[in-house]
Amino acid sequence: MNIGEIGIEAARAKIGPIADNAQFGREVTYLTRHGKHIAAVVPLNVLTHLTRLRATEHLISRGIPVNFQHDPTRTFPEPVIRIYVKGETLSWGDAGRVVMEAALPTNSTPSDIQAAQDLLGRAVEVLTEGGFELVEDHRTSDKLSGLTYDNIRYRLTPLGFVHL
Structure with a gap:
C-alpha cells in the first residue's frame, strides 16, 4: 500500500484522483495543514x-x-x-x-x-x-x-x- 501526503488546500482541487487512488490503487493519502497531518483518505x-x-x-x-x-x-x-x-x-x-x-x-x-x-x-x-x-x-x-x-x-x- 502506498502512502502519500498533500496539503488540504491542494487536495480540494484533486479530491477525485485522491479518492480514486484510495479505491483502486489502495493508497493512503494524508491531508496536511501547516505541515501537520489532520486527516487521511484511506481505502x-x-x-x-x-x-x-x-x-x-x-x-x-x-x-x-x-x-x-x-x-x-x-x-x-x-x-x-x-x-x-x-x-x-x-x-x-x-x-x-x-x-x-x-x-x-x-x-x-x-x-x-x-x-x-x-x-x-x-x-x-x-x-x-x-x-x-x-x-x-x-x-x-x-x-x-x-x-x-x-x-x-x-x-x-x-x-x-x-x-x-
Whole structure:
C-alpha cells in the first residue's frame, strides 16, 4: 500500500484522483495543514476492518462474548455475538459493511433464543454508548429446531472513530 501526503488546500482541487487512488490503487493519502497531518483518505476496506476490530475490542472489554470470524458452519455452546465485514463480492450496497448479529448454538432451545436476543440487545447498548451508530440492516424470521425467532442484523458505521 502506498502512502502519500498533500496539503488540504491542494487536495480540494484533486479530491477525485485522491479518492480514486484510495479505491483502486489502495493508497493512503494524508491531508496536511501547516505541515501537520489532520486527516487521511484511506481505502474503504481499511476503515471497515478497523471498525470491526474496534467494535470487537469494545464488546470484549465489557464482557460480551464475540466470535472473530464469520463462519456460518461453526457451532457454539452458547449464544455469541458475531461481527464481520461483508465480502467484496456482494453488491455495491452491501460490500464493506460491518455487520453484527447473534449466533445461536446448535439444537437451540427457546431459552437459547431468548439469551441470544438479550445478548444482542446488550451489545447494541454497549456499542451505542461507545459512540457507534447502529442501523438495523436485516430482519428475518428463521426456523431453528422447529422454533421461529427473529434474526436481527445490525450495520455498524465508522462513526465510532469520532470518539477515539
